[in-house]
Amino acid sequence: MIRQPPRFSILICNYNYARYVGEAVESCLSQTYPADAYEVIVVDDGSTDESLQVLDRFRGDARVQILTQANGGQAAAFAAGVERATGDYVCLLDSDDVFEPEKLARVALGTHNVTSFAHLVNRQLWAPEVLSTASLVDLSRAEAIVVVNSRTDEEHFVAGLAANQAIRSGGRLVYIGPERNRTALFAAIHLRCREGGQPFAVAGILGEYARLEPAALRPHPGLAAWIEETGIEQLAGLAGVPRADLAEAGRILAESSRKVVVFNKDYRGLRRAGDERLFAEAADALGGSLLALREKANMQGLLDMGAGPSWLPGSAGAGEGAVEALEGHWGVTLSHLPPGSPDVAGLLRDHRIKTVVILGEDPFGAPGYPPDLIEGLRAAELLVVGDLFPTATTAAADIVLPLSSTAESSGTMTNQEGRVLAFDRAVAPVAGLETWEILCGLAAHLGHGAAMAYAGTGEVTAEIARVMPWYSGVDPAGGPTSRHPGRAAPARIGFDPALAAGEVVPVETLALDASEARLARWLGESFRQARAALRRA
Numbered sequence: 333m334i335r336q337p338p339r340f341s342i343l344i345c346n347y348n349y350a351r352y353v354g355e356a357v358e359s360c361l362s363q364t365y366p367a368d369a370y371e372v373i374v375v376d377d378g379s380t381d382e383s384l385q386v387l388d389r390f391r392g393d394a395r396v397q398i399l400t401q402a403n404g405g406q407a408a409a410f411a412a413g414v415e416r417a418t419g420d421y422v423c424l425l426d427s428d429d430v431f432e433p434e435k436l437a438r439v440a441l442g443t444h445n446v447t448s449f450a451h452l453v454n455r456q457l458w459a460p461e462v463l464s465t466a467s468l469v470d471l472s473r474a475e476a477i478v479v480v481n482s483r484t485d486e487e488h489f490v491a492g493l494a495a496n497q498a499i500r501s502g503g504r505l506v507y508i509g510p511e512r513n514r515t516a517l518f519a520a521i522h523l524r525c526r527e528g529g530q531p532f533a534v535a536g537i538l539g540e541y542a543r544l545e546p547a548a549l550r551p552h553p554g555l556a557a558w559i560e561e562t563g564i565e566q567l568a569g570l571a572g573v574p575r576a577d578l579a580e581a582g583r584i585l586a587e588s589s590r591k592v593v594v595f596n597k598d599y600r601g602l603r604r605a606g607d608e609r610l611f612a613e614a615a616d617a618l619g620g621s622l623l624a625l626r627e628k629a630n631m632q633g634l635l636d637m638g639a640g641p642s643w644l645p646g647s648a649g650a651g652e653g654a655v656e657a658l659e660g661h662w663g664v665t666l667s668h669l670p671p672g673s674p675d676v677a678g679l680l681r682d683h684r685i686k687t688v689v690i691l692g693e694d695p696f697g698a699p700g701y702p703p704d705l706i707e708g709l710r711a712a713e714l715l716v717v718g719d720l721f722p723t724a725t726t727a728a729a730d731i732v733l734p735l736s737s738t739a740e741s742s743g744t745m746t747n748q749e750g751r752v753l754a755f756d757r758a759v760a761p762v763a764g765l766e767t768w769e770i771l772c773g774l775a776a777h778l779g780h781g782a783a784m785a786y787a788g789t790g791e792v793t794a795e796i797a798r799v800m801p802w803y804s805g806v807d808p809a810g811g812p813t814s815r816h817p818g819r820a821a822p823a824r825i826g827f828d829p830a831l832a833a834g835e836v837v838p839v840e841t842l843a844l845d846a847s848e849a850r851l852a853r854w855l856g857e858s859f860r861q862a863r864a865a866l867r868r869a
Contacts, residue, residue: 341419342731343773344374345409345764350382356734356763357390370731372396375413377764378403410765410773417777433691433771435645439664439783444641444672445679448634449695452677452705453839459597459608460635460643466592466621467749472497476588478506478537478581478618480530480611481599485514486859488625491594491748504588506581508533510601521580526572528602528835531610533578535559536567538614540582548617555613591620598627598841605834625748627841628848633746636800641672645799661799664783680708687714690725692735697724698843723846736761742789743768744796754793768792 346353357372372395376383390396399412437446451458471477472494484492492515499505499518507519508530516522525533539559542549549556559567568575585591593615597608608624615622626632638645644654659666679685681704688709695701695709709715710728717726718733726732738745740761744754757766765773768789775784786792843849 341417342370342372343410343413343417344372345377345413346374346379346383346387347377347403347409347764348379348381348383349762349764350379350386353383354386354389357387357396361390361393361395367395370395371417371419373399373413373416375399375401375409377401377409410769414773414777435662435771435784438638438666438669439662439775439780442669444669445676445685446639446672447641447676448639449690449693449698449701449705449844450628450631450841451640452680453702453841454836455677456605456834456836457603457608457838459606459612460640462597462608462612462622462624463632464622464624464749465615466594466623467751468494468623470590470621471495471592471594471623473501473590474498474503474588474592474620475590476504476506476585476592476620478508478534478585478591478593478614478620479515479519480508480534480593480595481601481603481607482594482596482625483509483513483515484594484625487596487627488748491623491625495594504584506537506584520584521577523571523573523577523581528604529571529573531604531607532567533571533573534610534614535562536564536571536573536575536578537581537585538617539564539567540579541585541618544582544586548619552613552617555610555617585618591615591618592623593618593620594623594625596625596627598625598631598838600838600840603836603838605836623749628845632748633744633752636746637796641676642674645796658799661795662783664780677702677705680705683708683711686712687716688712689716689718690729691718691733692720693844694719694723694725694846694849695844696728697846698840698849700840701844702839719846721846721850734763736763736767741766744793 344353344356353374357374361372372390374387374390374396376387376399378401384400387398391398397416399416401409401412433446437443468490471491474495475498477495477498479495482488482491484495495503495505496518504520505515505518506521506523507516508523508525509516510525510527510529512522512524516524523533523537535555535558538549538555542556542559549559562570564578565575568578571578593611595608595611612622612624635643636645644658655666673679676685685708696706714731715729716731716733717723717729718735719726720735720737738755739758742755742757744752746752766789768786772781772784772786775781786795842852
């Protein structure tokens, strides 16, 4: 028996976008998906520009329906399009938020397999429970700063500025890393360790610190036993730094009250499995706080919203009672769903995933991304991709959805320090609808409209706050005056010394975000030109 492909209805809501609507329709008609398995429905919401003239050329195409109505707003146009849709699924040309996609997947599509391609690789380094406990203000006021696995001057400008402010006020920087860079130039001491030796340098500093502050490691018996068993001299050898430098760094920290440990969770040099947990425990043992930086904007927000098969909304693992709690917040039943796979990458490698929806990531265009995962994507029966720009992944897709940008959306994002920031839409979305409206419409068409019946982004934010209490201080209206107290400090994190035995060469993931990769290339070239100009001067 030949399996028929599912039928898709592609809905485009248009109001005065004559410049773009024709290209949007053509992009749908150029798909390689069978022509009789999809339809394009364009709802013109009373446009006063040349939109109807542009759409006239598609009236003879049996795949295209063109509906016109008096201007009634985005919701009315969406409802009119959905009413005419005959497909098994409705696709809309927009969207890039996180909370609604993962809720849609779990509630309407019946799967916990929600993740990011950045999380499918480097699993030995996976430590979602390691969260920032320091703010940028804490960093700017620190008396001592430990920076490890991070080039703050190039990778995290705002954190670098805050650290420099602390240094100008008398704070001292302990920099741990194999290269001499601009961050190292401002250090009171640079522990220039060998590649991959950073965790041993941190442990050696803790050992020297404990000689001056004997009570420091008592709450951390496993870490204390490992340091004692290994010995500070051997830790210095493993790190590739003189023991005298470890002692000097320990002295600086013992003389300081306000301390912050800064590291990059996405550092792409040689690493040790479990190093994040060591850094987190080190910050606690030093009596300081932790600033865990990321290479991409809102990556912490991605985890907060539940973008992980076993990581539910609220930065919660899928342990006992977690699914039931989420059912209570959402008013739905999730207990019948099979648990999310702990190895989605393995499912892809084995070609066991038949339908893939990718929003805002470009695995096909990311240099060095594992070829077996790419082949798993090629083997999928249906690949739906949404992005802001054409990418190698959109070129491989069966269906492409042009996403809306942050400027076209309202919502929240989570910054490097774990602080939630609200923002308002600056311009109308080109595709006509904001993300939350589109995903609510999809849920309704799939029979789950009641679970995602929001009247506005304020209701979405209010629901997020019920699931994640640290969102309760967010002003749904957004704006620069919004203030939020930040998340509560996480529970103490234990470090398994056995993990430090494994070296990890991380896979690069920045290029998964085509927009971030484009910005990184521009910044890199700007730095190169600036340095060349300085040398000529």
